[in-house]
Amino acid sequence: MSDAARIRALNDAARHTLTGCRVLLTSGVQASGRLPEVLAAVRSFDDFNGDNDPHSEHDFGGVEIFGLRLFWKFDYFDPDLTDGSPDPSDPAVTVRVLTIMLAAEY
Secondary structure (H helix, E strand, C coil): CCHHHHHHHHHHHHHHHCCCCEEEECHHHHHCCCHHHHHHHHHHCCCCCCCCCCCCCCCEEEEEECCEEEEEEEEEECCCCCCECCCCCCHHHCEEEEEEEEHHHC
16 A cells, blocks of 8 residues: 555544544634534545645545635644654554634635
């Protein structure tokens, strides 16, 4: 399995279950009053294509619900959260952070 395929599988599992990652919700998302719907939309997103997923890692997406345009993205950190992960395809050396934000907060 390629690194991109491993990263994609880890990202999909983390996003679908909201486990295996830390989830960061921006203040705009928290204030939206639509947190359950926002999380459901991010968890069920599957509209990946060459424009929004050029590396086939499923690490970014955008959705619109109730008039809110949202982005979500993964970042990869070392276990101490002080630097980038040396290998995002290896969960032993990677802390995944899923950030969910309003598009206006990007």
